[in-house]
Amino acid sequence: MSLFGVLDRLSEVPSFDKQLEAARTAVNKVLRPKAFKDVLHGTWLGHPLHPILAMVPVGTWLSAGLLDLVPATRPAATAMIGAGVAGSVPAALAGAADWSEQDDAVRRLGGLHAVSNVAALGLYVGSLVARGKGNGTLGRVLSYSGLLVASGSAAVGGHMSYAQSSGANHAVVEARQLTTDWIDLGPLDDLPEGRPTRRTGEGQGTPVALVVVRRGLTVDAFIDACAHVGGPLSDGTVENVRGSDCLVCPWHGSAFSLDNGEPRRGPTASAQEKLEVKFEAGRVFGRLPNRHTPK
Ligand code: FES
Known part of the structure:
Protein backbone atom coordinates (compact mmCIF):
# COMPACT_ATOMS: atom_id res chain seq x y z
CA MET A 1 0.00 0.00 0.00
CA SER A 2 1.32 3.46 -0.83
CA LEU A 3 1.91 6.08 1.84
CA PHE A 4 -1.18 7.94 0.72
CA GLY A 5 -3.17 4.70 0.67
CA VAL A 6 -2.47 4.58 4.42
CA LEU A 7 -4.11 8.01 4.73
CA ASP A 8 -7.17 6.71 2.88
CA ARG A 9 -7.38 3.81 5.34
CA LEU A 10 -7.02 6.20 8.28
CA SER A 11 -9.87 8.31 6.98
CA GLU A 12 -12.14 5.25 7.37
CA VAL A 13 -11.28 4.64 11.04
CA PRO A 14 -14.08 5.96 13.28
CA SER A 15 -12.24 5.50 16.62
CA PHE A 16 -11.94 9.22 17.37
CA ASP A 17 -15.25 10.39 15.92
CA LYS A 18 -16.62 11.35 19.34
CA GLN A 19 -13.64 13.57 20.08
CA LEU A 20 -13.76 15.05 16.58
CA GLU A 21 -17.45 15.87 16.98
CA ALA A 22 -16.69 17.58 20.30
CA ALA A 23 -13.94 19.57 18.56
CA ARG A 24 -16.35 20.51 15.78
CA THR A 25 -18.89 21.78 18.29
CA ALA A 26 -16.16 23.82 19.99
CA VAL A 27 -15.02 25.30 16.66
CA ASN A 28 -18.60 26.32 15.83
CA LYS A 29 -18.96 27.96 19.25
CA VAL A 30 -15.69 29.89 18.97
CA LEU A 31 -16.03 31.01 15.33
CA ARG A 32 -19.10 33.16 15.77
CA PRO A 33 -20.92 35.02 14.32
CA LYS A 34 -21.53 33.24 11.02
CA ALA A 35 -20.25 36.29 9.12
CA PHE A 36 -16.86 35.87 10.82
CA LYS A 37 -16.77 32.21 9.84
CA ASP A 38 -17.58 33.17 6.25
CA VAL A 39 -14.61 35.56 6.25
CA LEU A 40 -12.43 32.60 7.25
CA HIS A 41 -13.96 30.37 4.58
CA GLY A 42 -13.06 32.95 1.90
CA THR A 43 -16.70 33.34 0.79
CA TRP A 44 -16.08 37.09 0.27
CA LEU A 45 -12.99 36.33 -1.84
CA GLY A 46 -14.45 33.62 -4.06
CA HIS A 47 -11.55 31.35 -3.08
CA PRO A 48 -10.76 29.29 0.03
CA LEU A 49 -8.72 31.43 2.42
CA HIS A 50 -6.93 28.64 4.32
CA PRO A 51 -4.39 27.67 1.60
CA ILE A 52 -3.48 31.34 1.13
CA LEU A 53 -2.95 31.97 4.85
CA ALA A 54 -1.06 28.68 5.23
CA MET A 55 1.60 30.08 2.88
CA VAL A 56 2.86 32.28 5.74
CA PRO A 57 4.03 29.55 8.17
CA VAL A 58 5.06 27.24 5.31
CA GLY A 59 7.10 29.93 3.55
CA THR A 60 8.69 31.48 6.63
CA TRP A 61 9.58 28.18 8.28
CA LEU A 62 11.12 26.83 5.10
CA SER A 63 13.08 30.08 4.70
CA ALA A 64 14.26 29.78 8.31
CA GLY A 65 15.55 26.30 7.54
CA LEU A 66 17.69 27.71 4.73
CA LEU A 67 18.86 30.77 6.69
CA ASP A 68 19.93 28.54 9.57
CA LEU A 69 22.42 26.82 7.27
CA VAL A 70 24.61 29.95 7.28
CA PRO A 71 25.77 31.26 10.71
CA ALA A 72 25.61 34.91 9.61
CA THR A 73 21.91 34.66 8.68
CA ARG A 74 20.70 32.82 11.80
CA PRO A 75 19.24 35.98 13.43
CA ALA A 76 17.06 36.33 10.31
CA ALA A 77 16.02 32.69 10.70
CA THR A 78 14.79 33.46 14.22
CA ALA A 79 12.74 36.36 12.88
CA MET A 80 11.26 34.09 10.20
CA ILE A 81 10.28 31.51 12.79
CA GLY A 82 8.55 34.20 14.86
CA ALA A 83 6.63 35.40 11.79
CA GLY A 84 5.60 31.82 11.03
CA VAL A 85 4.37 31.24 14.59
CA ALA A 86 2.27 34.43 14.40
CA GLY A 87 1.00 33.55 10.89
CA SER A 88 -0.02 30.07 11.92
CA VAL A 89 -2.88 31.41 14.08
CA PRO A 90 -5.08 32.87 11.30
CA ALA A 91 -4.18 29.91 9.06
CA ALA A 92 -5.36 27.52 11.77
CA LEU A 93 -8.60 29.46 12.31
CA ALA A 94 -9.42 29.34 8.58
CA GLY A 95 -8.56 25.66 8.42
CA ALA A 96 -10.75 24.91 11.44
CA ALA A 97 -13.67 26.79 9.87
CA ASP A 98 -13.41 24.73 6.66
CA TRP A 99 -12.82 21.48 8.54
CA SER A 100 -15.99 21.91 10.61
CA GLU A 101 -18.17 21.78 7.45
CA GLN A 102 -16.73 18.62 5.91
CA ASP A 103 -17.82 14.99 5.97
CA ASP A 104 -16.52 12.34 8.39
CA ALA A 105 -13.66 11.03 6.22
CA VAL A 106 -12.22 14.49 5.65
CA ARG A 107 -12.68 15.43 9.31
CA ARG A 108 -10.72 12.35 10.41
CA LEU A 109 -7.70 13.27 8.30
CA GLY A 110 -8.23 16.89 9.29
CA GLY A 111 -7.82 15.80 12.91
CA LEU A 112 -4.44 14.29 12.06
CA HIS A 113 -3.51 17.46 10.12
CA ALA A 114 -4.45 19.66 13.10
CA VAL A 115 -2.59 17.54 15.69
CA SER A 116 0.53 17.55 13.49
CA ASN A 117 0.32 21.31 13.06
CA VAL A 118 0.01 21.85 16.79
CA ALA A 119 3.07 19.62 17.31
CA ALA A 120 5.02 21.61 14.69
CA LEU A 121 3.95 24.88 16.29
CA GLY A 122 5.07 23.61 19.70
CA LEU A 123 8.48 22.69 18.31
CA TYR A 124 8.87 26.14 16.73
CA VAL A 125 7.82 27.92 19.92
CA GLY A 126 10.33 25.75 21.79
CA SER A 127 12.94 26.74 19.21
CA LEU A 128 12.23 30.43 19.79
CA VAL A 129 12.56 29.97 23.55
CA ALA A 130 15.85 28.08 23.15
CA ARG A 131 17.25 30.71 20.80
CA GLY A 132 16.16 33.45 23.20
CA LYS A 133 18.15 31.76 25.95
CA GLY A 134 21.21 31.60 23.73
CA ASN A 135 20.99 27.86 23.02
CA GLY A 136 21.18 28.06 19.24
CA THR A 137 21.99 24.39 18.72
CA LEU A 138 18.86 23.22 20.54
CA GLY A 139 16.90 25.96 18.74
CA ARG A 140 17.97 24.60 15.37
CA VAL A 141 17.27 20.98 16.33
CA LEU A 142 13.77 21.97 17.40
CA SER A 143 13.05 24.09 14.31
CA TYR A 144 14.29 21.42 11.87
CA SER A 145 12.13 18.89 13.74
CA GLY A 146 9.23 21.33 13.39
CA LEU A 147 9.91 21.63 9.66
CA LEU A 148 9.79 17.86 9.32
CA VAL A 149 6.48 17.58 11.17
CA ALA A 150 4.98 20.58 9.32
CA SER A 151 5.99 19.04 5.96
CA GLY A 152 4.27 15.78 6.85
CA SER A 153 1.22 17.71 7.93
CA ALA A 154 1.21 19.66 4.65
CA ALA A 155 1.16 16.33 2.78
CA VAL A 156 -1.91 15.29 4.78
CA GLY A 157 -3.55 18.64 4.00
CA GLY A 158 -2.76 18.18 0.31
CA HIS A 159 -4.32 14.73 0.38
CA MET A 160 -7.47 16.22 1.91
CA SER A 161 -7.64 18.80 -0.88
CA TYR A 162 -6.72 16.65 -3.88
CA ALA A 163 -7.68 13.05 -3.06
CA GLN A 164 -10.67 13.89 -0.88
CA SER A 165 -11.67 17.02 -2.86
CA SER A 166 -12.27 18.92 0.37
CA GLY A 167 -11.48 22.29 -1.19
CA ALA A 168 -12.63 21.55 -4.74
CA ASN A 169 -15.55 23.15 -6.53
S1 FES B 1 -23.26 23.89 1.55
FE1 FES B 1 -22.12 22.08 1.81
S2 FES B 1 -22.79 20.84 0.17
FE2 FES B 1 -23.86 22.67 -0.09
Missing part, protein backbone atom coordinates in the same frame (compact mmCIF):
# COMPACT_ATOMS: atom_id res chain seq x y z
CA HIS A 170 -17.87 20.13 -6.88
CA ALA A 171 -20.18 21.87 -9.34
CA VAL A 172 -17.36 22.29 -11.86
CA VAL A 173 -16.83 18.53 -12.02
CA GLU A 174 -20.49 18.10 -13.02
CA ALA A 175 -20.36 21.06 -15.38
CA ARG A 176 -17.48 19.48 -17.28
CA GLN A 177 -19.73 16.50 -18.04
CA LEU A 178 -22.66 18.53 -19.31
CA THR A 179 -23.41 18.97 -22.99
CA THR A 180 -22.85 22.47 -24.32
CA ASP A 181 -25.98 22.21 -26.48
CA TRP A 182 -29.24 23.85 -25.43
CA ILE A 183 -31.13 21.63 -22.95
CA ASP A 184 -34.92 21.55 -22.90
CA LEU A 185 -35.95 22.36 -19.30
CA GLY A 186 -39.66 21.97 -20.04
CA PRO A 187 -42.61 24.40 -20.22
CA LEU A 188 -42.34 27.63 -18.22
CA ASP A 189 -45.83 26.99 -16.85
CA ASP A 190 -44.68 23.72 -15.24
CA LEU A 191 -42.16 25.52 -13.02
CA PRO A 192 -43.45 26.41 -9.54
CA GLU A 193 -42.89 29.98 -8.39
CA GLY A 194 -39.85 30.46 -6.13
CA ARG A 195 -39.19 26.77 -5.51
CA PRO A 196 -36.11 24.86 -6.69
CA THR A 197 -37.04 22.23 -9.25
CA ARG A 198 -34.84 19.39 -10.48
CA ARG A 199 -34.20 18.90 -14.18
CA THR A 200 -31.70 16.72 -16.04
CA GLY A 201 -29.23 17.51 -18.78
CA GLU A 202 -27.33 15.20 -21.07
CA GLY A 203 -23.79 14.41 -19.86
CA GLN A 204 -20.81 12.38 -21.04
CA GLY A 205 -22.49 9.00 -20.65
CA THR A 206 -24.48 9.87 -17.53
CA PRO A 207 -27.19 12.49 -17.00
CA VAL A 208 -26.25 15.66 -15.10
CA ALA A 209 -28.68 16.99 -12.49
CA LEU A 210 -29.72 20.63 -12.83
CA VAL A 211 -31.78 22.92 -10.63
CA VAL A 212 -34.18 25.51 -11.99
CA VAL A 213 -35.88 28.38 -10.13
CA ARG A 214 -38.69 30.52 -11.52
CA ARG A 215 -39.29 34.07 -10.30
CA GLY A 216 -42.20 35.44 -12.35
CA LEU A 217 -40.99 35.55 -15.94
CA THR A 218 -37.35 35.06 -14.92
CA VAL A 219 -35.83 31.59 -14.79
CA ASP A 220 -32.42 30.78 -13.32
CA ALA A 221 -30.76 27.42 -13.91
CA PHE A 222 -27.69 25.93 -12.23
CA ILE A 223 -25.78 22.70 -11.86
CA ASP A 224 -27.60 20.87 -9.06
CA ALA A 225 -24.51 19.66 -7.16
CA CYS A 226 -23.50 22.36 -4.68
CA ALA A 227 -20.05 23.86 -5.26
CA HIS A 228 -19.16 23.19 -1.61
CA VAL A 229 -19.33 19.39 -1.39
CA GLY A 230 -22.03 18.45 -3.86
CA GLY A 231 -25.28 18.77 -1.87
CA PRO A 232 -28.49 18.67 -3.98
CA LEU A 233 -29.56 22.30 -4.40
CA SER A 234 -32.90 21.14 -5.83
CA ASP A 235 -33.74 19.97 -2.27
CA GLY A 236 -32.86 23.41 -0.93
CA THR A 237 -34.83 26.62 -0.58
CA VAL A 238 -34.98 30.11 -2.04
CA GLU A 239 -34.26 32.79 0.57
CA ASN A 240 -33.19 36.39 0.70
CA VAL A 241 -29.65 36.33 2.08
CA ARG A 242 -27.68 39.55 2.64
CA GLY A 243 -29.89 41.45 0.20
CA SER A 244 -30.02 38.89 -2.65
CA ASP A 245 -32.50 36.21 -3.61
CA CYS A 246 -30.46 33.06 -3.15
CA LEU A 247 -30.58 29.35 -3.69
CA VAL A 248 -29.73 27.80 -0.32
CA CYS A 249 -28.10 24.38 -0.01
CA PRO A 250 -29.83 21.90 2.31
CA TRP A 251 -26.55 20.38 3.56
CA HIS A 252 -24.53 23.22 5.12
CA GLY A 253 -26.52 26.33 4.20
CA SER A 254 -24.34 27.88 1.48
CA ALA A 255 -26.34 30.56 -0.34
CA PHE A 256 -25.81 31.39 -4.03
CA SER A 257 -27.23 34.50 -5.65
CA LEU A 258 -29.88 33.56 -8.19
CA ASP A 259 -28.71 36.44 -10.37
CA ASN A 260 -25.14 35.27 -10.93
CA GLY A 261 -24.37 32.23 -8.74
CA GLU A 262 -21.95 34.19 -6.54
CA PRO A 263 -21.80 32.99 -2.92
CA ARG A 264 -23.60 35.21 -0.42
CA ARG A 265 -23.08 32.89 2.54
CA GLY A 266 -20.60 30.08 3.24
CA PRO A 267 -19.20 27.63 3.82
CA THR A 268 -18.72 27.66 0.05
CA ALA A 269 -16.01 29.92 -1.28
CA SER A 270 -16.92 29.18 -4.91
CA ALA A 271 -19.70 30.44 -7.14
CA GLN A 272 -22.30 27.99 -8.38
CA GLU A 273 -22.16 27.06 -12.08
CA LYS A 274 -24.97 28.95 -13.82
CA LEU A 275 -26.56 28.17 -17.18
CA GLU A 276 -27.70 30.78 -19.66
CA VAL A 277 -31.42 30.57 -20.34
CA LYS A 278 -33.70 31.29 -23.31
CA PHE A 279 -37.41 30.83 -24.01
CA GLU A 280 -38.98 29.35 -27.12
CA ALA A 281 -42.67 28.70 -27.67
CA GLY A 282 -43.40 28.70 -23.94
CA ARG A 283 -40.55 26.32 -23.13
CA VAL A 284 -37.37 27.04 -21.20
CA PHE A 285 -33.94 26.07 -22.52
CA GLY A 286 -30.62 26.21 -20.69
CA ARG A 287 -27.04 25.99 -21.85
CA LEU A 288 -23.73 26.05 -20.10
CA PRO A 289 -21.37 28.77 -21.26
CA ASN A 290 -18.61 27.23 -23.38
CA ARG A 291 -15.74 27.27 -20.89
CA HIS A 292 -16.23 23.60 -19.95
CA THR A 293 -16.41 22.20 -23.48
CA PRO A 294 -14.39 18.95 -23.60
CA LYS A 295 -11.38 19.14 -25.96
Whole structure:
Protein backbone atom coordinates (compact mmCIF):
# COMPACT_ATOMS: atom_id res chain seq x y z
CA MET A 1 0.00 0.00 0.00
CA SER A 2 1.32 3.46 -0.83
CA LEU A 3 1.91 6.08 1.84
CA PHE A 4 -1.18 7.94 0.72
CA GLY A 5 -3.17 4.70 0.67
CA VAL A 6 -2.47 4.58 4.42
CA LEU A 7 -4.11 8.01 4.73
CA ASP A 8 -7.17 6.71 2.88
CA ARG A 9 -7.38 3.81 5.34
CA LEU A 10 -7.02 6.20 8.28
CA SER A 11 -9.87 8.31 6.98
CA GLU A 12 -12.14 5.25 7.37
CA VAL A 13 -11.28 4.64 11.04
CA PRO A 14 -14.08 5.96 13.28
CA SER A 15 -12.24 5.50 16.62
CA PHE A 16 -11.94 9.22 17.37
CA ASP A 17 -15.25 10.39 15.92
CA LYS A 18 -16.62 11.35 19.34
CA GLN A 19 -13.64 13.57 20.08
CA LEU A 20 -13.76 15.05 16.58
CA GLU A 21 -17.45 15.87 16.98
CA ALA A 22 -16.69 17.58 20.30
CA ALA A 23 -13.94 19.57 18.56
CA ARG A 24 -16.35 20.51 15.78
CA THR A 25 -18.89 21.78 18.29
CA ALA A 26 -16.16 23.82 19.99
CA VAL A 27 -15.02 25.30 16.66
CA ASN A 28 -18.60 26.32 15.83
CA LYS A 29 -18.96 27.96 19.25
CA VAL A 30 -15.69 29.89 18.97
CA LEU A 31 -16.03 31.01 15.33
CA ARG A 32 -19.10 33.16 15.77
CA PRO A 33 -20.92 35.02 14.32
CA LYS A 34 -21.53 33.24 11.02
CA ALA A 35 -20.25 36.29 9.12
CA PHE A 36 -16.86 35.87 10.82
CA LYS A 37 -16.77 32.21 9.84
CA ASP A 38 -17.58 33.17 6.25
CA VAL A 39 -14.61 35.56 6.25
CA LEU A 40 -12.43 32.60 7.25
CA HIS A 41 -13.96 30.37 4.58
CA GLY A 42 -13.06 32.95 1.90
CA THR A 43 -16.70 33.34 0.79
CA TRP A 44 -16.08 37.09 0.27
CA LEU A 45 -12.99 36.33 -1.84
CA GLY A 46 -14.45 33.62 -4.06
CA HIS A 47 -11.55 31.35 -3.08
CA PRO A 48 -10.76 29.29 0.03
CA LEU A 49 -8.72 31.43 2.42
CA HIS A 50 -6.93 28.64 4.32
CA PRO A 51 -4.39 27.67 1.60
CA ILE A 52 -3.48 31.34 1.13
CA LEU A 53 -2.95 31.97 4.85
CA ALA A 54 -1.06 28.68 5.23
CA MET A 55 1.60 30.08 2.88
CA VAL A 56 2.86 32.28 5.74
CA PRO A 57 4.03 29.55 8.17
CA VAL A 58 5.06 27.24 5.31
CA GLY A 59 7.10 29.93 3.55
CA THR A 60 8.69 31.48 6.63
CA TRP A 61 9.58 28.18 8.28
CA LEU A 62 11.12 26.83 5.10
CA SER A 63 13.08 30.08 4.70
CA ALA A 64 14.26 29.78 8.31
CA GLY A 65 15.55 26.30 7.54
CA LEU A 66 17.69 27.71 4.73
CA LEU A 67 18.86 30.77 6.69
CA ASP A 68 19.93 28.54 9.57
CA LEU A 69 22.42 26.82 7.27
CA VAL A 70 24.61 29.95 7.28
CA PRO A 71 25.77 31.26 10.71
CA ALA A 72 25.61 34.91 9.61
CA THR A 73 21.91 34.66 8.68
CA ARG A 74 20.70 32.82 11.80
CA PRO A 75 19.24 35.98 13.43
CA ALA A 76 17.06 36.33 10.31
CA ALA A 77 16.02 32.69 10.70
CA THR A 78 14.79 33.46 14.22
CA ALA A 79 12.74 36.36 12.88
CA MET A 80 11.26 34.09 10.20
CA ILE A 81 10.28 31.51 12.79
CA GLY A 82 8.55 34.20 14.86
CA ALA A 83 6.63 35.40 11.79
CA GLY A 84 5.60 31.82 11.03
CA VAL A 85 4.37 31.24 14.59
CA ALA A 86 2.27 34.43 14.40
CA GLY A 87 1.00 33.55 10.89
CA SER A 88 -0.02 30.07 11.92
CA VAL A 89 -2.88 31.41 14.08
CA PRO A 90 -5.08 32.87 11.30
CA ALA A 91 -4.18 29.91 9.06
CA ALA A 92 -5.36 27.52 11.77
CA LEU A 93 -8.60 29.46 12.31
CA ALA A 94 -9.42 29.34 8.58
CA GLY A 95 -8.56 25.66 8.42
CA ALA A 96 -10.75 24.91 11.44
CA ALA A 97 -13.67 26.79 9.87
CA ASP A 98 -13.41 24.73 6.66
CA TRP A 99 -12.82 21.48 8.54
CA SER A 100 -15.99 21.91 10.61
CA GLU A 101 -18.17 21.78 7.45
CA GLN A 102 -16.73 18.62 5.91
CA ASP A 103 -17.82 14.99 5.97
CA ASP A 104 -16.52 12.34 8.39
CA ALA A 105 -13.66 11.03 6.22
CA VAL A 106 -12.22 14.49 5.65
CA ARG A 107 -12.68 15.43 9.31
CA ARG A 108 -10.72 12.35 10.41
CA LEU A 109 -7.70 13.27 8.30
CA GLY A 110 -8.23 16.89 9.29
CA GLY A 111 -7.82 15.80 12.91
CA LEU A 112 -4.44 14.29 12.06
CA HIS A 113 -3.51 17.46 10.12
CA ALA A 114 -4.45 19.66 13.10
CA VAL A 115 -2.59 17.54 15.69
CA SER A 116 0.53 17.55 13.49
CA ASN A 117 0.32 21.31 13.06
CA VAL A 118 0.01 21.85 16.79
CA ALA A 119 3.07 19.62 17.31
CA ALA A 120 5.02 21.61 14.69
CA LEU A 121 3.95 24.88 16.29
CA GLY A 122 5.07 23.61 19.70
CA LEU A 123 8.48 22.69 18.31
CA TYR A 124 8.87 26.14 16.73
CA VAL A 125 7.82 27.92 19.92
CA GLY A 126 10.33 25.75 21.79
CA SER A 127 12.94 26.74 19.21
CA LEU A 128 12.23 30.43 19.79
CA VAL A 129 12.56 29.97 23.55
CA ALA A 130 15.85 28.08 23.15
CA ARG A 131 17.25 30.71 20.80
CA GLY A 132 16.16 33.45 23.20
CA LYS A 133 18.15 31.76 25.95
CA GLY A 134 21.21 31.60 23.73
CA ASN A 135 20.99 27.86 23.02
CA GLY A 136 21.18 28.06 19.24
CA THR A 137 21.99 24.39 18.72
CA LEU A 138 18.86 23.22 20.54
CA GLY A 139 16.90 25.96 18.74
CA ARG A 140 17.97 24.60 15.37
CA VAL A 141 17.27 20.98 16.33
CA LEU A 142 13.77 21.97 17.40
CA SER A 143 13.05 24.09 14.31
CA TYR A 144 14.29 21.42 11.87
CA SER A 145 12.13 18.89 13.74
CA GLY A 146 9.23 21.33 13.39
CA LEU A 147 9.91 21.63 9.66
CA LEU A 148 9.79 17.86 9.32
CA VAL A 149 6.48 17.58 11.17
CA ALA A 150 4.98 20.58 9.32
CA SER A 151 5.99 19.04 5.96
CA GLY A 152 4.27 15.78 6.85
CA SER A 153 1.22 17.71 7.93
CA ALA A 154 1.21 19.66 4.65
CA ALA A 155 1.16 16.33 2.78
CA VAL A 156 -1.91 15.29 4.78
CA GLY A 157 -3.55 18.64 4.00
CA GLY A 158 -2.76 18.18 0.31
CA HIS A 159 -4.32 14.73 0.38
CA MET A 160 -7.47 16.22 1.91
CA SER A 161 -7.64 18.80 -0.88
CA TYR A 162 -6.72 16.65 -3.88
CA ALA A 163 -7.68 13.05 -3.06
CA GLN A 164 -10.67 13.89 -0.88
CA SER A 165 -11.67 17.02 -2.86
CA SER A 166 -12.27 18.92 0.37
CA GLY A 167 -11.48 22.29 -1.19
CA ALA A 168 -12.63 21.55 -4.74
CA ASN A 169 -15.55 23.15 -6.53
CA HIS A 170 -17.87 20.13 -6.88
CA ALA A 171 -20.18 21.87 -9.34
CA VAL A 172 -17.36 22.29 -11.86
CA VAL A 173 -16.83 18.53 -12.02
CA GLU A 174 -20.49 18.10 -13.02
CA ALA A 175 -20.36 21.06 -15.38
CA ARG A 176 -17.48 19.48 -17.28
CA GLN A 177 -19.73 16.50 -18.04
CA LEU A 178 -22.66 18.53 -19.31
CA THR A 179 -23.41 18.97 -22.99
CA THR A 180 -22.85 22.47 -24.32
CA ASP A 181 -25.98 22.21 -26.48
CA TRP A 182 -29.24 23.85 -25.43
CA ILE A 183 -31.13 21.63 -22.95
CA ASP A 184 -34.92 21.55 -22.90
CA LEU A 185 -35.95 22.36 -19.30
CA GLY A 186 -39.66 21.97 -20.04
CA PRO A 187 -42.61 24.40 -20.22
CA LEU A 188 -42.34 27.63 -18.22
CA ASP A 189 -45.83 26.99 -16.85
CA ASP A 190 -44.68 23.72 -15.24
CA LEU A 191 -42.16 25.52 -13.02
CA PRO A 192 -43.45 26.41 -9.54
CA GLU A 193 -42.89 29.98 -8.39
CA GLY A 194 -39.85 30.46 -6.13
CA ARG A 195 -39.19 26.77 -5.51
CA PRO A 196 -36.11 24.86 -6.69
CA THR A 197 -37.04 22.23 -9.25
CA ARG A 198 -34.84 19.39 -10.48
CA ARG A 199 -34.20 18.90 -14.18
CA THR A 200 -31.70 16.72 -16.04
CA GLY A 201 -29.23 17.51 -18.78
CA GLU A 202 -27.33 15.20 -21.07
CA GLY A 203 -23.79 14.41 -19.86
CA GLN A 204 -20.81 12.38 -21.04
CA GLY A 205 -22.49 9.00 -20.65
CA THR A 206 -24.48 9.87 -17.53
CA PRO A 207 -27.19 12.49 -17.00
CA VAL A 208 -26.25 15.66 -15.10
CA ALA A 209 -28.68 16.99 -12.49
CA LEU A 210 -29.72 20.63 -12.83
CA VAL A 211 -31.78 22.92 -10.63
CA VAL A 212 -34.18 25.51 -11.99
CA VAL A 213 -35.88 28.38 -10.13
CA ARG A 214 -38.69 30.52 -11.52
CA ARG A 215 -39.29 34.07 -10.30
CA GLY A 216 -42.20 35.44 -12.35
CA LEU A 217 -40.99 35.55 -15.94
CA THR A 218 -37.35 35.06 -14.92
CA VAL A 219 -35.83 31.59 -14.79
CA ASP A 220 -32.42 30.78 -13.32
CA ALA A 221 -30.76 27.42 -13.91
CA PHE A 222 -27.69 25.93 -12.23
CA ILE A 223 -25.78 22.70 -11.86
CA ASP A 224 -27.60 20.87 -9.06
CA ALA A 225 -24.51 19.66 -7.16
CA CYS A 226 -23.50 22.36 -4.68
CA ALA A 227 -20.05 23.86 -5.26
CA HIS A 228 -19.16 23.19 -1.61
CA VAL A 229 -19.33 19.39 -1.39
CA GLY A 230 -22.03 18.45 -3.86
CA GLY A 231 -25.28 18.77 -1.87
CA PRO A 232 -28.49 18.67 -3.98
CA LEU A 233 -29.56 22.30 -4.40
CA SER A 234 -32.90 21.14 -5.83
CA ASP A 235 -33.74 19.97 -2.27
CA GLY A 236 -32.86 23.41 -0.93
CA THR A 237 -34.83 26.62 -0.58
CA VAL A 238 -34.98 30.11 -2.04
CA GLU A 239 -34.26 32.79 0.57
CA ASN A 240 -33.19 36.39 0.70
CA VAL A 241 -29.65 36.33 2.08
CA ARG A 242 -27.68 39.55 2.64
CA GLY A 243 -29.89 41.45 0.20
CA SER A 244 -30.02 38.89 -2.65
CA ASP A 245 -32.50 36.21 -3.61
CA CYS A 246 -30.46 33.06 -3.15
CA LEU A 247 -30.58 29.35 -3.69
CA VAL A 248 -29.73 27.80 -0.32
CA CYS A 249 -28.10 24.38 -0.01
CA PRO A 250 -29.83 21.90 2.31
CA TRP A 251 -26.55 20.38 3.56
CA HIS A 252 -24.53 23.22 5.12
CA GLY A 253 -26.52 26.33 4.20
CA SER A 254 -24.34 27.88 1.48
CA ALA A 255 -26.34 30.56 -0.34
CA PHE A 256 -25.81 31.39 -4.03
CA SER A 257 -27.23 34.50 -5.65
CA LEU A 258 -29.88 33.56 -8.19
CA ASP A 259 -28.71 36.44 -10.37
CA ASN A 260 -25.14 35.27 -10.93
CA GLY A 261 -24.37 32.23 -8.74
CA GLU A 262 -21.95 34.19 -6.54
CA PRO A 263 -21.80 32.99 -2.92
CA ARG A 264 -23.60 35.21 -0.42
CA ARG A 265 -23.08 32.89 2.54
CA GLY A 266 -20.60 30.08 3.24
CA PRO A 267 -19.20 27.63 3.82
CA THR A 268 -18.72 27.66 0.05
CA ALA A 269 -16.01 29.92 -1.28
CA SER A 270 -16.92 29.18 -4.91
CA ALA A 271 -19.70 30.44 -7.14
CA GLN A 272 -22.30 27.99 -8.38
CA GLU A 273 -22.16 27.06 -12.08
CA LYS A 274 -24.97 28.95 -13.82
CA LEU A 275 -26.56 28.17 -17.18
CA GLU A 276 -27.70 30.78 -19.66
CA VAL A 277 -31.42 30.57 -20.34
CA LYS A 278 -33.70 31.29 -23.31
CA PHE A 279 -37.41 30.83 -24.01
CA GLU A 280 -38.98 29.35 -27.12
CA ALA A 281 -42.67 28.70 -27.67
CA GLY A 282 -43.40 28.70 -23.94
CA ARG A 283 -40.55 26.32 -23.13
CA VAL A 284 -37.37 27.04 -21.20
CA PHE A 285 -33.94 26.07 -22.52
CA GLY A 286 -30.62 26.21 -20.69
CA ARG A 287 -27.04 25.99 -21.85
CA LEU A 288 -23.73 26.05 -20.10
CA PRO A 289 -21.37 28.77 -21.26
CA ASN A 290 -18.61 27.23 -23.38
CA ARG A 291 -15.74 27.27 -20.89
CA HIS A 292 -16.23 23.60 -19.95
CA THR A 293 -16.41 22.20 -23.48
CA PRO A 294 -14.39 18.95 -23.60
CA LYS A 295 -11.38 19.14 -25.96
S1 FES B 1 -22.79 20.84 0.17
FE1 FES B 1 -22.12 22.08 1.81
S2 FES B 1 -23.26 23.89 1.55
FE2 FES B 1 -23.86 22.67 -0.09
